[in-house]
Amino acid sequence: MRCWQGDALGSPDDFTLIRRPLPEPQAGEVRIAIEAVGLGYVDGLIVHGRYQIRPPLPYIPGGEIAGVIDAVGPGVSGRRPGERVAVWRMGGGLATHVIVPEAEAECLPDGLDLGDAAAMLVDYQTVHYGLIRRGGLKAGERVLVTGASGGVGSAAVQVAARAGADVTAMASTDDGRARALALGAARTIDATDPDIRARIREAVPGGVIDIVFDPVAGPVFELLFRSLAKDGRHLIVGFVGGPIPSLPINLPLLKSAALVGVEIRHFLTAHAEQAAADRAALFRRVAAGDLAPPAQMRFPLARARDALAATLARGKAGKIVVQPRRAD
Template identity: 35%
Template sequence: MKAVVCRAFGPLTDLKLEDIASPAVEPGKVLVDVRACGLNFYDGLAVEGKYQTKPPFPFSPGGEVAGIVAAVGEGVTNVSVGQRVLAFTGFGGYAEQVAADATRVVPIPDSMDYAVAAGFLIAYATSWHALKDRAAIRPGETLLVLGAAGGVGLAAVEQGKALGARVIAAASTDEKLALCREHGADETINYSTGDLREQVKALTGGKGADVVYDPVGGKIGETAVKCLSLLGRYLVIGFASGDIPQLAFNQLLLKQIAVIGVLWGGWAKANPALDAANLAELLELHAKGQIRPHISETYPLDEYLTALNRVMQGQAKGKVVLLTGTAS
């Protein structure tokens, strides 16, 4: 099979598309013929050796795929050969086949095409866990989403609305903010042309946001902490800016702010039943049309570098997906 292979940490240009052996089908594993793979920021970090999890070499990046079950290992009963599925793999997705733990493989309805399914799991499961489980956001509260036109950001915009929040979407261009409004944002802020704190203050009558959802970090994250209301919650999702915020601890003290880390993958592994229930809720919301992943760009597998650079350089809106076959 063909796969994008990383043999040593380094620049993305060191990745190679190679012919390698298909994964073995071990007990408890499911072999998936990959039709599509969603791209995520951590894919590039992993290749560069900057991600907190460092897989053994050689490895393929790619943590979420959709495709068809090709084979199942001993003891697997939740899916069968020929079934359409999505799967969380952690790594290995930039390939024509990947082996995934059966517990992380879920059937998808015929109404969900492979490209959408491949861009669904990480963004939506992360955001749902963050807003529902970690922040316990309530109807009527104000949610400020940073990087709101990215994969997880756009998911948070939609899910915030589904949970009854008033959503303020913040992004770096007017074009991105237009997309956020299409996906339900009540208000938008261009933080490259205006003062984020002052605009949030104006939109909330001086109160501030109840919850900040931050996949960006850096200076914007530092400012966003100051946008929170009394007893506000700051959700740490990631650091797409490349910098970890230096938080103003006096702000945390004075406003009694809770800083909440969100690492969906680790939580899901430790709480499989709760994660499965969350995913069932998300699939139901998708069936009802309340959430609709925005697949902005698709690329064939051999254009992996162009696709990944789009994500790493912050140029993507919604999700970017690699296709290894017919995505339908």
């Protein structure tokens, strides 16, 4: 097998493409021939040694994996070779094969492209957990999505719009704003506008927001919280916009509003059965065409260094997906 492995964390230059013996699954395990692995902002941070969790070394990045089972170990009864599956784990994806416990490999519906499955695996579940489970989104509410051109943001635009929300999408590029409109946003705001709050007052019905879905935070964080309606919810999903901002503690009281954390790993561990059911439903919705698959930038394994660099780039044109079995 081939894999992109590193013996240190600090730079993509610490990683290289190597060959290793093809591993054999042990009792209760399956081997997946990987067709696609999705990469996100966290993957870029891990490779650079800037993430709060430091995985054991040597390390193979990429955990949003989709592929086909090509071997099973002794005692495996619920999975068989030839099944199309997805798995989310801490690393191992930038390789042609990976070994996982049988229970972690989730079957995918017919008609769902494996690249699309890897690209949506984390982002779509994060959005559903944030908007539906944590945010309590109701039809007719006004939702503002930051970073609407990114993988998480564009998924949030879709899920909110399909739930009957009035969606305002913030993005910094013309292409990003155009895609948000195509995915169901009622309107867009240029994220580089010097007076975001004025644009919200002018454009959004009633001039306020019920839910902010925020994977960016950054310098406009407090302005967006101040733009909430009474009983509004600001869902904090990530901090790709720069230094972590702060909030005057009197604002939630004065606005009767809530700052709500969306930590997907907690949901996966604390509510595993519900998370699996939500994930399966999202896969079915994309396979059926109810939700569009993510826009993607696809790379072969030989260009894994470029793919990891792209995860930290602002304004990228979709989810980063590496196809380990694709010809270079």
